Amino acid sequence: MEPLLIPLIDNLPSTVPFVGPEALERKRGRPFKARLGANESGFGPAPSVIAAMRDQAGEAWKYADPENFELKQALSKHLGVKPANVVVGEGVDTLLGLAVRQYVREGTPVVTSLGAYPTFNFHVAGFGGRLVTVPYREDREDLQALLAAVKREGAPLVYLSNPDNPMGTWWDAAEIEHFIDALPETTMLILDEAYGETAPTDALPPIHVGRSNVLRMRTFSKAYGLAGMRCGYAIGADRPILAFDKIRNHFGMNRLTQIAALAALADQEYLRNAVGRIIAGRERIAGIAADNGLHAIPSATNFVTIDCGRDGPYALAVLNGLIENDVFVRKPMAPVLDRCIRVSVGLRDELDFFEQQLPQALARVK
Amino acid sequence: MEPLLIPLIDNLPSTVPFVGPEALERKRGRPFKARLGANESGFGPAPSVIAAMRDQAGEAWKYADPENFELKQALSKHLGVKPANVVVGEGVDTLLGLAVRQYVREGTPVVTSLGAYPTFNFHVAGFGGRLVTVPYREDREDLQALLAAVKREGAPLVYLSNPDNPMGTWWDAAEIEHFIDALPETTMLILDEAYGETAPTDALPPIHVGRSNVLRMRTFSKAYGLAGMRCGYAIGADRPILAFDKIRNHFGMNRLTQIAALAALADQEYLRNAVGRIIAGRERIAGIAADNGLHAIPSATNFVTIDCGRDGPYALAVLNGLIENDVFVRKPMAPVLDRCIRVSVGLRDELDFFEQQLPQALARVK
Numbered sequence: 067m068e069p070l071l072i073p074l075i076d077n078l079p080s081t082v083p084f085v086g087p088e089a090l091e092r093k094r095g096r097p098f099k100a101r102l103g104a105n106e107s108g109f110g111p112a113p114s115v116i117a118a119m120r121d122q123a124g125e126a127w128k129y130a131d132p133e134n135f136e137l138k139q140a141l142s143k144h145l146g147v148k149p150a151n152v153v154v155g156e157g158v159d160t161l162l163g164l165a166v167r168q169y170v171r172e173g174t175p176v177v178t179s180l181g182a183y184p185t186f187n188f189h190v191a192g193f194g195g196r197l198v199t200v201p202y203r204e205d206r207e208d209l210q211a212l213l214a215a216v217k218r219e220g221a222p223l224v225y226l227s228n229p230d231n232p233m234g235t236w237w238d239a240a241e242i243e244h245f246i247d248a249l250p251e252t253t254m255l256i257l258d259e260a261y262g263e264t265a266p267t268d269a270l271p272p273i274h275v276g277r278s279n280v281l282r283m284r285t286f287s288k289a290y291g292l293a294g295m296r297c298g299y300a301i302g303a304d305r306p307i308l309a310f311d312k313i314r315n316h317f318g319m320n321r322l323t324q325i326a327a328l329a330a331l332a333d334q335e336y337l338r339n340a341v342g343r344i345i346a347g348r349e350r351i352a353g354i355a356a357d358n359g360l361h362a363i364p365s366a367t368n369f370v371t372i373d374c375g376r377d378g379p380y381a382l383a384v385l386n387g388l389i390e391n392d393v394f395v396r397k398p399m400a401p402v403l404d405r406c407i408r409v410s411v412g413l414r415d416e417l418d419f420f421e422q423q424l425p426q427a428l429a430r431v432k
Numbered sequence: 433m434e435p436l437l438i439p440l441i442d443n444l445p446s447t448v449p450f451v452g453p454e455a456l457e458r459k460r461g462r463p464f465k466a467r468l469g470a471n472e473s474g475f476g477p478a479p480s481v482i483a484a485m486r487d488q489a490g491e492a493w494k495y496a497d498p499e500n501f502e503l504k505q506a507l508s509k510h511l512g513v514k515p516a517n518v519v520v521g522e523g524v525d526t527l528l529g530l531a532v533r534q535y536v537r538e539g540t541p542v543v544t545s546l547g548a549y550p551t552f553n554f555h556v557a558g559f560g561g562r563l564v565t566v567p568y569r570e571d572r573e574d575l576q577a578l579l580a581a582v583k584r585e586g587a588p589l590v591y592l593s594n595p596d597n598p599m600g601t602w603w604d605a606a607e608i609e610h611f612i613d614a615l616p617e618t619t620m621l622i623l624d625e626a627y628g629e630t631a632p633t634d635a636l637p638p639i640h641v642g643r644s645n646v647l648r649m650r651t652f653s654k655a656y657g658l659a660g661m662r663c664g665y666a667i668g669a670d671r672p673i674l675a676f677d678k679i680r681n682h683f684g685m686n687r688l689t690q691i692a693a694l695a696a697l698a699d700q701e702y703l704r705n706a707v708g709r710i711i712a713g714r715e716r717i718a719g720i721a722a723d724n725g726l727h728a729i730p731s732a733t734n735f736v737t738i739d740c741g742r743d744g745p746y747a748l749a750v751l752n753g754l755i756e757n758d759v760f761v762r763k764p765m766a767p768v769l770d771r772c773i774r775v776s777v778g779l780r781d782e783l784d785f786f787e788q789q790l791p792q793a794l795a796r797v798k
Contacts (some may be wrong), residue, residue, distance in 0.1 A: 067617035067618055068617060068618065068644035068645060068669075068671070068672075069535060069588055069617075069618050069619060069620035069644070069645050069672070070535075070588065070591075070618065071534050071675055072534065072535060072536070072537050073536065073542075074537075075533070075534050075675065075678060075679060076675075078679070079678075080674070080677060080678060080679040082498065082677070082682050083682060084496075084498070084682070084683070086497050086498045086499060086683075088497035088501060089497070089498075089499055089501070101494070104494075104495055106493050106494055107493050107497060108493065109493070110490055110492070110493045111490075111492055111493060115492075116489045116490050116492075119485075119486075119489040119492065119688070120485075120486045120489050121485050123482045123485040123489070124476055124477075124482050125476075125660065126476070126477055126481075126482075126485065126658055126659075126660040126661050126692065127472050127473050127474065127475070127476045127477060127657040127658065127659055127660060127787065128467070128470075128472055128659060129452065129470055129472060129653075129659045130659055130660055131452050131454035131455070132448065132450070132452045132455075133452065133454070133455055135454060135458065137453070153685065156522060156662075156681075156684055157681075157683065159681050159683055160681055160684060161686065163681060167441070168437050168438065169435060169436075169437065169438060170438070171438050171440075174438075185683070192678070192679045201678075216544040221735070222435055222436065223435075233754050251433040251434060251435075252433055252434065252435055253435060254435035258763070261790050262615075266472070278435070279434060279435050287495075291492070291493040292492055292493065293492075293493055293494060293495045294491065294493060294494050294496055294686060294687030295492050295687070295688070296522075296683075296684065296685075296686050296687065297684055298640050302436075305434070306434075306435070308446070309437055309441060309442075311446060312441060312444040312445075312446060312558070313441060313444065313558045314480060315522075315523075315525050315526055315529060316449060316450070317449075317450070317452075317525055317662075318522055318523065318525065318526060318662065319521065319662075320660060320661055320662050320686050320688075320689065321659075321660030321661070322485070322660065322661070322686075323686065326492065328581070393469040406617055415757065420742065
């Protein structure tokens, strides 16, 4: 006899959203030479951010301010909204989990795209939601199909990333706004803008916190180069933002993370510089793809998804060849998307190494 | 019309487990001169830990290893268990939330002591559990009463901290073991040992991971001086530990936190030194209490709970007097316990300041 897990949890599969590069390194017995698989930013955080973290490391004995007051003040100023319209959390992943918990119980239909962010799906499964997926269309999340699924299922929650991961594609602000306008008022949209900083400015609709059925999520993990520090935030109307306070882990934030995020937000010049390097990196990756006769899907993110030109098993073999040759990359796994591999922008020497290894991986598969 | 929160969440009160000292400082318009309210360690993390964090700050662009492999290896070696018997999380608070989610759904009875750790209660409420509390007995958690409540209610989950917060009291290992032996096999015990490092060695039972109904929780927040970094861990049998992997936020850990925790664990000499200073600080606080005609409750933690000798409103007035005079302390709020204030061990100059302010706060109340 032993304690019984509640059936919902007991029946969950033991899956994880992603395997980390460190696990692959342990399995392979040697480190990667290029870390281009997790959409991190090899350019790193700003020197000003690193300096702030170093300066404050000795203060790590203090719990962080549970209200995230200073960071929320700075974010609200940056975004042009009230602090009451922002909630800060330990990465977007945590905020996704909390949002799912707010709207989903066993059997609740939740709509997303087939092949979109697996960590969202992990949380939906974790709270017993019934995931309803619609396929991508021409490598973009299909707004009409998402809308149709929401209406058909009466779903209280729908997930959309713009720009998209894992394809890197995006919709213009006007199209996102049409989508929002067409959504039932009782359906909450999670608009994941983790890659917002690297997108064309006309991809992000203006922020309207009067809309009570949109939660926009952003992060310091991508363009700001702070994936390891875990800081994301959601922007929304007063009531849905307040709801996070009812269940979030109030003392969950890391004190150095608050300091790092504040410093990162203050250094917009570094951000512009990093985004410039990311855009140049995207072009470089697209060029490498073209040199190998492959098509790079236009990207608004810090990665480029490359169409390997054949089917899923073929692209998987290319991926495995790259991993064997010390290049950490990932790939979409859903049908149709799975013909691609996904390459994050990295430092010049990492992209040099990728450029060198890709032809070999392709040659071996052919 | 707007999206509807699930009723359980919608009906939760907007309470927080604790108000942070920063919020009090903002309200007062000036900083505290002594930070002695949150059971942090003013001695800070080890110099070796600070050096490791500074050294690795530039690596903050990488996600942490989601398997916490190195830290789990080090912990398992330190504890004499397998890595499969350890789960690492973003502080004990996060692990408590996950544990509650595993065993509690709407209406599930959960047993704890009246006045014990509020964050546990916050999570129980957040998952709709029915909290069943038993009073402390002579300022200790009442093992017999906890056991009786578990059996009467058929509770699948019971919380016990040893040493205890907020009273600082403890049970010997033998008594804890009797309690465990007497528990129904189907009841999971969360044995919160956040203050384990500062306790007499005979307060902690040996670790038996063969017991499938005990999760022991420990932290780097207290004696290790890393509250702001958020790292806790739970030790238990294979199956309950594995269950965390089904729902935990796999990429939730901070990379610098993994580095800090590894370095902290490696520096046991600093820990011994810090514990020595904490014990000396307890004696100092008890002496200050005695000098003011008050009784300090013997403590096995990094704080001392002082009996103010009258009722709750009186102790509250003493507390408010201290806070007005720039000393951040807290107090238990449950009946009987509420006659006390709780003072964390701090640096010498902070305790000097407390020593100076306490008589004034008492004089004003009398």
